[in-house]
Amino acid sequence: MRFNVITLFPDMVAEALSYGVIGKAIEKGVLALNCINPRDFAGNKHNRVDDKPFGGGPGMVMMYDPLHRVIESLKQQADVGEVVFLSPQGKQLNQSLCNELATMKCLTLVCGRYEGVDQRFVDEHVDQEISIGDYVISGGEAAACVVVDAIGRQIKGVLGDGESAMNDSFMNGLLGVPQYTRSDLLGQSGVPEVLLSGHHQAISAWREKQATTLTELKRPDLLAGTSESK
Numbered sequence: 001m002r003f004n005v006i007t008l009f010p011d012m013v014a015e016a017l018s019y020g021v022i023g024k025a026i027e028k029g030v031l032a033l034n035c036i037n038p039r040d041f042a043g044n045k046h047n048r049v050d051d052k053p054f055g056g057g058p059g060m061v062m063m064y065d066p067l068h069r070v071i072e073s074l075k076q077q078a079d080v081g082e083v084v085f086l087s088p089q090g091k092q093l094n095q096s097l098c099n100e101l102a103t104m105k106c107l108t109l110v111c112g113r114y115e116g117v118d119q120r121f122v123d124e125h126v127d128q129e130i131s132i133g134d135y136v137i138s139g140g141e142a143a144a145c146v147v148v149d150a151i152g153r154q155i156k157g158v159l160g161d162g163e164s165a166m167n168d169s170f171m172n173g174l175l176g177v178p179q180y181t182r183s184d185l186l187g188q189s190g191v192p193e194v195l196l197s198g199h200h201q202a203i204s205a206w207r208e209k210q211a212t213t214l215t216e217l218k219r220p221d222l223l224a225g226t227s228e229s230k
């Protein structure tokens with residue numbers, strides 16, 4: 001899967017996504033990450049990409065022209081896919097939206113800065129707006145990294161163990177189960193006995209029960225079907 005990230009801080013995004021399973025997947029070419037700086041498309045003498053808002057008010061706004069040129073250039077390469085604007089005003093990201101987006105071949109993520117982007121760009125080019133939560137951060141880069149990571153890990157070949165994404169919280173409407181491993185300090189004390197029994201059926205049954213119990217306790221909304229994460 002290919003991710004285009006339109007950002008004034010391409011190094012920030014490339015660096016943040018260069019670690020762990022996502023970093024390895026990009027290195028191996030299972031995921032493609034293409035960070036594009038609208039400043040390279042400014043088309044003016046001082047490479048300006050922002051200006052004061054019409055009507056006055058504090059802060060600056062990302063200008064239409066550079067962003068429009070980036071999209072047109074991606075379109076010429078037939079490489080734009082679904083255009084997503086990261087925005088606190090968008091639909092809140094959850095697992096089912098990630099799973100849906102993971103079926104696409106290409107996503108173009110637009111990171112705002114300052115007071116946001118010229119609305120005419122959103123109206124003309126954006127297919128959907130996605131928020132990572134009801135709070136405001138200073139730029140779309142951190143949100144874009146969340147989107148790439150959450151979607152990227154659904155893509156075949158990204159996780160070492162192809163099964164492990166399926167056991168994650170939210171994948172089957174339940175939370176994930178508690179995990180235990182070797183400890184020199186604690187030995188095996190506090191580890192549920194069944195996990196040491198070697199009985200795979202009993203372990204599966206215990207995990208299923210744990211997932212339901214934990215979900216009832218921590219996220220009853222998931223079981224009641226009232227959560228937007230379902």
Ligand SMILES: C[S@@+](CC[C@H](N)C(=O)[O-])C[C@H]1O[C@@H](n2cnc3c(N)ncnc32)[C@H](O)[C@@H]1O
Binds near residue numbers: 112113116130131139
């Ligand atoms: C300082 S914010 C601008 C917020 C804007 N003035 C508003 O009230 O909606 C700058 C950029 O950060 C990104 N951003 C901020 N909060 C976000 C969130 N919760 N989810 C996704 N992106 C966010 C957006 O790209 C936004 O354009």
